[in-house]
Amino acid sequence: xxxxxxxxxxxxxxxxxxxxxxxxxxxxxxxxxxxxxxxxxxxxxxxxxxxxxxxxxxxxxxxxxxxxxxxxxxxxxxxxxxxxxxxxxxxxxxxxxxxxxxxxxxxxxxxxxxxxxxxxxxxxxxxxxxxxxxxxxxxxxxxxxxxxxxxxxxxxxxxxxxxxxxxxxxxxxxxxxxxxxxxxxxxxxxxxxx
Numbered sequence: 376x377x378x379x380x381x382x383x384x385x386x387x388x389x390x391x392x393x394x395x396x397x398x399x400x401x402x403x404x405x406x407x408x409x410x411x412x413x414x415x416x417x418x419x420x421x422x423x424x425x426x427x428x429x430x431x432x433x434x435x436x437x438x439x440x441x442x443x444x445x446x447x448x449x450x451x452x453x454x455x456x457x458x459x460x461x462x463x464x465x466x467x468x469x470x471x472x473x474x475x476x477x478x479x480x481x482x483x484x485x486x487x488x489x490x491x492x493x494x495x496x497x498x499x500x501x502x503x504x505x506x507x508x509x510x511x512x513x514x515x516x517x518x519x520x521x522x523x524x525x526x527x528x529x530x531x532x533x534x535x536x537x538x539x540x541x542x543x544x545x546x547x548x549x550x551x552x553x554x555x556x557x558x559x560x561x562x563x564x565x566x567x568x569x
Contacts, residue, residue, distance in 0.1 A: 380434070481504050490540075
């Protein structure tokens with residue numbers, strides 16, 4: 376069984392076919408280079424293989440048609456790293472490090488948030504104040520598991536998690552452009568309930 380199989384895969388963007396009838400097989404552990412001039416459809420093909428663009432034909436991951444895999448299953452089998460990676464306009468995590476002057480400038484965490492979304496809000500305010508977000512691979516933080524982690528015999532998360540996660544998404548959205556400025560392509564994230 377091959378890791379990735381493409382059977383007559385075609386991709387259209389804006390009504391124009393940018394990838395036409397690609398057949399390919401990539402075996403597990405095999406390295407493959409996709410080479411072509413700008414605009415040839417390389418990125419569109421990779422995005423289709425990752426399930427990020429609709430396509431005609433069949434894409435199989437480990438023998439299973441992509442259309443039969445849910446998002447979590449796809450993510451366990453395949454990841455797409457863009458050729459120009461960028462840090463999103465916010466970071467989420469249990470540990471942040473910043474200079475005291477920047478912390479003072481942005482007035483620290485907003486008291487309107489409790490447990491969730493304070494990190495996203497802080498990220499936006501840091502960038503707006505001229506700070507920069509970075510993921511540091513050379514730093515290690517050990518997170519002590521808290522009370523909102525799930526017990527496999529119970530629901531996925533605690534009711535405290537659900538309440539504050541939903542509430543704080545709405546708080547973040549309500550503050551909107553006033554606090555965070557233009558949220559750009561990530562604007563809808565604040566009000567999506569998943």
